[in-house]
Amino acid sequence: MHRALDKLAQGLPLSQAEEALLTPIYNFYQTLVAAYAGLPVYSEWAFTIPLSLPRERVIVTGRIDRWYQNNDRLIVLDWKSGAPPRQPQTHLLQMRFYAWALWQYHRGRQPIQAIEAQWVYLDHGHIERVHFEAHELEGATSDWQDLISQMDPNTHQFVPQPQTFAGVPWCQQCHFQQLCPEGKQYHGRHEESDVALQAAGPDLPRL
Numbered sequence: 001m002h003r004a005l006d007k008l009a010q011g012l013p014l015s016q017a018e019e020a021l022l023t024p025i026y027n028f029y030q031t032l033v034a035a036y037a038g039l040p041v042y043s044e045w046a047f048t049i050p051l052s053l054p055r056e057r058v059i060v061t062g063r064i065d066r067w068y069q070n071n072d073r074l075i076v077l078d079w080k081s082g083a084p085p086r087q088p089q090t091h092l093l094q095m096r097f098y099a100w101a102l103w104q105y106h107r108g109r110q111p112i113q114a115i116e117a118q119w120v121y122l123d124h125g126h127i128e129r130v131h132f133e134a135h136e137l138e139g140a141t142s143d144w145q146d147l148i149s150q151m152d153p154n155t156h157q158f159v160p161q162p163q164t165f166a167g168v169p170w171c172q173q174c175h176f177q178q179l180c181p182e183g184k185q186y187h188g189r190h191e192e193s194d195v196a197l198q199a200a201g202p203d204l205p206r207l
């Protein structure tokens, strides 16, 4: 792809294969990036949010590829390499998590009416969209609490092996590398959060 872009920049003709490679990316740019030009934009926006569970407090974390602010509406963009997964609900869950994180962040700062999440599979140019009203996101807090509570080794037999569908360990990009035995070998390979909500939970560096 870099070679094809380089040829394009030099005004050289592209092969059919190179054209086929760049066309979905160009269409994606026209549809999802250029369309929002002029709006405030946040890229690679990382967050940590404390969450209280019945037995403990945890910190959930994530990184949003890009989001735009259009007054009281937000637009999340996420790009995926590879083919759409066999379980489409996987990315739906991720988008709901991102929408919830943005809603949490804006609570007490600026009221948000709705969040639209869009994610594109770059290799295929396939775009998915989901719309969240702010009131729907209120209920997501208890969903995350229930989900994470099921991973409590004190009450459940559960050995986590966090990894992508391609088998890459999530420990590589986890914020808890310093604290977690499994993550120590990857320590230093993640970036710090842009936003760390501290009000509802403990301060991570002091853990």
Ligand code: SF4
Residues within 6 Å of the ligand: 162, 170, 171, 172, 174, 175, 176, 177, 180, 181, 182, 183, 184
């Ligand atoms: S470093 Fe620890 S907490 Fe982070 S993903 Fe790996 S096993 Fe989970």
